[in-house]
Amino acid sequence: MSTTISAVQPRPGDPAITPELVAEHGLTPFEYEKLLGLLGREPTFTELGIVSALWSEHCSYKHSRPVLKTLPTEAPYVLQGPGENAGVISVGDGWAVAFKIESHNHPSAVEPYQGAATGVGGILRDVFTMGARPIAMLNSLRFGSLDTPRVRWLMAGVVKGIGDYGNCIGVPTVAGDVMFDPAYEGNPLVNAMCVGLMREDELITAKAEGVGNPILVVGARTGRDGIHGASFASEDLSEENEAKRPRVQVGDPFTEKLLLEASLELIRSGHIVAIQDMGAAGLTSSSAEMAERGDVGVVIDVTKVPVREEGMTPYEILLSESQERMLVVARRGHEEQAAAILRKWDLQAEVIGEVIAEPVYRVVEGDRVVAEFPGSRLVTECPQYFPEARESDVIVALRARDPHAVAERDEEADPVWTLTQLLSSPTIANKRWIYRQYDSQVRTSTVVGPGAADAAVVRLRGTNKALALKTDCNSRYVYLDPRMGGRIAVAEAARNVACTGGRPMAITNCLNFGNPKKPDVFFQFREAVFGMGEACRALGTPVTGGNVSLYNENPLGAVFPTPTVGMVGLIENIDHVTRSSFRTAGDSIILLGESTDELGASEYLSRVHNLTIGAVPSVDLDHEKRLVDALLAAIAAGVVHSAHDTSEGGVAVALAECCMGDRDATLGATVDVSEALVSSDRALLWGEAQGRVLVSTADVEGVLGIARAHGIAARTIGLVTAESRLVIRAGARTLDTPLAPLADAYFDAIPALMQRAAMATT
Amino acid sequence: MSRFRVSVHIVPRKGLLDPQGKAVSDALHALGFADVEDTRIGRYIVLDVKAESAAAAELSVKAMCDKLLANPVTEDYRIASTVTA
Amino acid sequence: MKFGIVTFPGSNCDVDALHAVTDQLGQTAVSLWHRDHDIQGCDVLILPGGFSYGDALRAGAIARFSPIMQEVIAHAERGAPVIGICNGFQILCESHLLPGALMRNAEMQFICDWVHIRTEGKAPMYLGGYEPSQVLRIPVAHGEGRFAADESTLDALEQNEQVVFRYCNGSGAITDAANCNGAMRNIAGIVNVNRNVLGMMPHPERAVESLLGSTDGLPLFESLLAQVGA
Numbered sequence A: 001m002s003t004t005i006s007a008v009q010p011r012p013g014d015p016a017i018t019p020e021l022v023a024e025h026g027l028t029p030f031e032y033e034k035l036l037g038l039l040g041r042e043p044t045f046t047e048l049g050i051v052s053a054l055w056s057e058h059c060s061y062k063h064s065r066p067v068l069k070t071l072p073t074e075a076p077y078v079l080q081g082p083g084e085n086a087g088v089i090s091v092g093d094g095w096a097v098a099f100k101i102e103s104h105n106h107p108s109a110v111e112p113y114q115g116a117a118t119g120v121g122g123i124l125r126d127v128f129t130m131g132a133r134p135i136a137m138l139n140s141l142r143f144g145s146l147d148t149p150r151v152r153w154l155m156a157g158v159v160k161g162i163g164d165y166g167n168c169i170g171v172p173t174v175a176g177d178v179m180f181d182p183a184y185e186g187n188p189l190v191n192a193m194c195v196g197l198m199r200e201d202e203l204i205t206a207k208a209e210g211v212g213n214p215i216l217v218v219g220a221r222t223g224r225d226g227i228h229g230a231s232f233a234s235e236d237l238s239e240e241n242e243a244k245r246p247r248v249q250v251g252d253p254f255t256e257k258l259l260l261e262a263s264l265e266l267i268r269s270g271h272i273v274a275i276q277d278m279g280a281a282g283l284t285s286s287s288a289e290m291a292e293r294g295d296v297g298v299v300i301d302v303t304k305v306p307v308r309e310e311g312m313t314p315y316e317i318l319l320s321e322s323q324e325r326m327l328v329v330a331r332r333g334h335e336e337q338a339a340a341i342l343r344k345w346d347l348q349a350e351v352i353g354e355v356i357a358e359p360v361y362r363v364v365e366g367d368r369v370v371a372e373f374p375g376s377r378l379v380t381e382c383p384q385y386f387p388e389a390r391e392s393d394v395i396v397a398l399r400a401r402d403p404h405a406v407a408e409r410d411e412e413a414d415p416v417w418t419l420t421q422l423l424s425s426p427t428i429a430n431k432r433w434i435y436r437q438y439d440s441q442v443r444t445s446t447v448v449g450p451g452a453a454d455a456a457v458v459r460l461r462g463t464n465k466a467l468a469l470k471t472d473c474n475s476r477y478v479y480l481d482p483r484m485g486g487r488i489a490v491a492e493a494a495r496n497v498a499c500t501g502g503r504p505m506a507i508t509n510c511l512n513f514g515n516p517k518k519p520d521v522f523f524q525f526r527e528a529v530f531g532m533g534e535a536c537r538a539l540g541t542p543v544t545g546g547n548v549s550l551y552n553e554n555p556l557g558a559v560f561p562t563p564t565v566g567m568v569g570l571i572e573n574i575d576h577v578t579r580s581s582f583r584t585a586g587d588s589i590i591l592l593g594e595s596t597d598e599l600g601a602s603e604y605l606s607r608v609h610n611l612t613i614g615a616v617p618s619v620d621l622d623h624e625k626r627l628v629d630a631l632l633a634a635i636a637a638g639v640v641h642s643a644h645d646t647s648e649g650g651v652a653v654a655l656a657e658c659c660m661g662d663r664d665a666t667l668g669a670t671v672d673v674s675e676a677l678v679s680s681d682r683a684l685l686w687g688e689a690q691g692r693v694l695v696s697t698a699d700v701e702g703v704l705g706i707a708r709a710h711g712i713a714a715r716t717i718g719l720v721t722a723e724s725r726l727v728i729r730a731g732a733r734t735l736d737t738p739l740a741p742l743a744d745a746y747f748d749a750i751p752a753l754m755q756r757a758a759m760a761t762t
Numbered sequence B: 001m002s003r004f005r006v007s008v009h010i011v012p013r014k015g016l017l018d019p020q021g022k023a024v025s026d027a028l029h030a031l032g033f034a035d036v037e038d039t040r041i042g043r044y045i046v047l048d049v050k051a052e053s054a055a056a057a058e059l060s061v062k063a064m065c066d067k068l069l070a071n072p073v074t075e076d077y078r079i080a081s082t083v084t085a
Numbered sequence C: 001m002k003f004g005i006v007t008f009p010g011s012n013c014d015v016d017a018l019h020a021v022t023d024q025l026g027q028t029a030v031s032l033w034h035r036d037h038d039i040q041g042c043d044v045l046i047l048p049g050g051f052s053y054g055d056a057l058r059a060g061a062i063a064r065f066s067p068i069m070q071e072v073i074a075h076a077e078r079g080a081p082v083i084g085i086c087n088g089f090q091i092l093c094e095s096h097l098l099p100g101a102l103m104r105n106a107e108m109q110f111i112c113d114w115v116h117i118r119t120e121g122k123a124p125m126y127l128g129g130y131e132p133s134q135v136l137r138i139p140v141a142h143g144e145g146r147f148a149a150d151e152s153t154l155d156a157l158e159q160n161e162q163v164v165f166r167y168c169n170g171s172g173a174i175t176d177a178a179n180c181n182g183a184m185r186n187i188a189g190i191v192n193v194n195r196n197v198l199g200m201m202p203h204p205e206r207a208v209e210s211l212l213g214s215t216d217g218l219p220l221f222e223s224l225l226a227q228v229g230a
Helices: A019-024 A029-039 A045-054 A105-110 A112-128 A149-169 A239-244 A253-269 A282-294 A314-319 A335-344 A393-400 A415-423 A475-480 A482-499 A519-539 A603-609 A621-636 A650-659 A681-686 A700-709 A739-755 B019-030 B054-069 C014-024 C068-077 C087-094 C151-159 C218-228
Strands: A078-080 A087-092 A095-103 A133-143 A173-180 A189-199 A214-219 A272-277 A297-301 A325-330 A349-356 A360-365 A368-374 A446-448 A456-459 A466-472 A503-512 A543-549 A562-571 A588-592 A642-645 A668-672 A693-697 A714-721 A725-730 A733-738 B002-012 B043-051 B075-084 C002-007 C028-033 C044-047 C082-085 C101-103 C111-119 C135-142 C146-148 C163-168 C187-191 C197-200
Touching (some): A087 A503, A087 A562, A105 A149, A112 A189, A133 A253, A133 A466, A149 A253, A189 A503, A282 A297, A314 A368, A335 A349, A415 A650, A482 A642, A519 A543, A588 A650, A603 A681, A642 A650, A650 A681, A650 A725, A681 A725, A725 A739, C014 C218, C044 C068, C044 C087, C068 C082, C087 C197, C146 C187, C151 C187, C163 C197
Antiparallel strands (some): A095 A189, A214 A349, A456 A466, C101 C146
16 A cells, blocks of 8 residues: 555545535534644545544534443443443353444434334444344334324334344344334334344454554445435435435345354454444444544555445545445455455455554545544544533423323223223234234244243353343333433333343443434433433443434424333343243232332323323332342242233233233233222322332242342232133222233234235335 | 326336345356346336326326335336337 | 255354254254355255345245255255255245245235144155144244145145145144235145155244244154154
């Protein structure tokens, strides 16, 4: 590679750098001043493009970093915390788990099929570039109301996109969460999480090292896909112009599968020192981030990058977001061995640059220097912001409203009607229509797949252990009370993981919010992250990485603040795996935790009264920790036949779900959930008081004793029955119904709505 | 009103990756068809449409393409032929 | 007994098949690369599930031209066992080792689920370990699994007792409701005339451990061991 240094010069044909062009690239005048200071001169068009990508929120975390820094990130078993492609924890016996969650919201709003598919592809690459083989995928989805055709089209496309990509690459999709609310009407959220397994000594980081080491681009050719929106978002692009510059990224899971196998083989071979996915902002961010982590300089020649289209400019090559590409730093002299491995997998690799001692980020086009930045910390040169935070008065008022003052509808005289309404609410209803399209079993390690327990369970082959995996976030809570909602997101994930027998280990988070420059949005962001941090500290689950997705809003408003939690738990003994549905008639049903008069922020108010109001149920984090410990102790003692936490829809919905493990629902339950201190029967049935779990057992004293020892309130509320019938007494009310109509409501709700979505798939 | 048979080609939009086409190109190369430079795989749809004229039939089919038959974000379409059915 | 499991680019159930025959059956198994010309003395060849070549054009259409397929065909012609599961079944049909074709599922969606199938027909090599008309609980995971052939081919398959698995309900009745992908005559698996080549859409290698929900696939492999000799 030529090391001749010439002055940076604009390319012929580059547009002049005007304040308008700078603004189009999303740089504020302040940031532009900073750039001028950094360069000591006016940037070229290429440089402006580079900086606009690196100083975007996605790459720089400029609005979020100071808040994110408050999250706990350490535990003795954390091998890799935030800042790498994925977090990594040790699970013992020399095994390590890499995992991360990431959003693909904006692309999915434009083209749901490809947007979701490429989201899956990106998060897979983040995990296997750590040296881990992906063993499970999860996804967290948020949509508007399924009553609108556009939302049905979006969901059909997103689900098919996730399925087609994960199925093809052979990684099971094992769990997830889906919520529907008009707040997501124009801005669906698509968060994908990947979990991978490796030997601890196979961990590799994306740190460019070793002066003289060659930099290779591997995988698919570079096209004009997904080139940074900024410069093309101007209104006056003609249709013809638009057609020339496709921005939608198209996923190719077949190539990704080859890339996965080749990357793992490359990492094990020792011929490379670092590898990174070329994700958002493509070559630019991957090369700049690798240089920054290694504290070295790099030089890249864009003419060496294999392209899919003629006439691509350096700007386009640097910012392209074509999928299924990786940036690799090989050991000098090992290029041929590395290339041979890639050839075996029918993949292309080209040397496009090298690691240099000089602290500079340099891009050349043949012998012309088209971009050059001094220093190796280009990404963190970005200014940090501390936006104003102020809670919206509207939300304060909504939270202050008393849910008990909401008059009952006439139909509610029969609580079976209300329960049917809740079970057929798409947020609660069975999600089989979705997960049946995902191969949840490939790799033959899925012990508990979607729908069968509060979290998925994936065994670690060759050990007696398994992972419990779950994504969670009740964003209605976060909307009404971000601090409490942030805490609950973590606590509920932990409860779910513990219900399957897993000890909560660590989380990855995906923070989906609106525009952080709006004080009410930044307030939500800050408070939700603080709440998550508090819960993570209390529960001993550090945050090992994640993703921030801001600006999820449209002219009608922002999405519900949605800080999704992806939790990994460890099941030490595979015999301890516990499911959520009742197993044996005659078992006693025990409620761990206490019911309260809380009814605010409930699915009941939303579904039955179309209201998002009231105080969010309060969560006692110390209690949650003891609840997790009590559950794990009881499960390890072998006294728990089933465990299911109460969440949306309260105890009544949770009981119905425990009876409907399968559609035939052969077991029923008869219980009395009345509590002396709770005056509202509605709250007893539908309230979402935190820290509660329904356990079925043949050993009542065993469970009660363990609960007592952990300081957890516990009492027997009834029995599992052989009759397919649900009977719940709650104060003055009795709900008594055969299960068949409940099962119809629960299992048919989403298929019935989606039936109307014929031809919705891509 | 007459009946027209309108045939439409729908192909992945130019410049967008066509993973299926790429896999088929590679397979054709492997089978010795070295002269294949590019493959794009789309759909061919034949519609029988009642309309006043061939032009009206085409106009109607274009509307169908815009609304349903083609994905405007990822696909281009072209009317291949229109004949009296 | 030595099993050879073929990996095409895009295969993804190859490792599962390998684990099934080694971990659960205690047999030796090797992975065969699609470019290989040598089957390394394997007694049984398995074409596993997955998406060879990304299912471009038609599932299995490109894989049939892989160099290893000449060896698979030769192995089949010698009367030795060849099993195609899911994508492997599609490849066997595309290669004309088995009649018929696998089309898009009737409901046009990928389906991953537990289904029931019932044994029938004559294929001692694979069915020896099952009772006649035994109902198995087994996973399916495919988007193109609807078996289709012309009427005369279907009649011939039935008359010749080459249909070995049909989709059924939990009590063994062959019903439309139980036909998960809309296959003609509920066909889930067939053998060739010589009864040594088996193609099936459901995944027997996913049903060999009670931990994962079913061991109903085990007798299929055990039949092979008993009939072909360990």
